[in-house]
């Protein structure tokens with residue numbers, strides 16, 4: 783069983799923020815910022831691409847509800863919603879999950895950098911849209 787399946791099964795403790803029949807939200811052990819929360823399906827999928835679309839839709843409804851509660855009650859000024867998919871993108875636990883990372887000010891410990899690249903947009907569009 784993966785570590786999140788162990789938490790879902792109650793074999794390993796988790797700080798529960800929300801739970802229903804299909805989904806569980808717990809505090810991330812790393813607390814990148816105060817209130818950093820993970821929302822996951824109780825059913826094991828390696829990543830969100832493996833989930834049926836309707837279940838992923840309900841997961842994101844749960845993320846929205848949970849993020850609103852976290853931001854409001856933690857008095858955050860906003861949040862980042864993050865899904866790491868596969869090792870190259872930083873996924874370390876191979877059980878689908880969504881990060882809710884509350885943001886407080888410009889000095890908190892989260893940083894994303896989007897570096898511009900001069901690439902051929904027409905070629906990329908064609909490649910993505912091929913059948």
Ligand code: 5GP
Nearest residue numbers: 785796808809810811812866872873874875
């Ligand atoms: P990923 O890098 O796969 O997107 O995120 C996995 C997250 O799970 C990490 O932020 C890490 O801190 C968190 N994590 C790993 N093991 C545990 C655990 O046993 N309990 C909790 N609550 N979080 C965990």
Ligand code: ZN
Nearest residue numbers: 784787826877
């Ligand atoms: Zn699992």
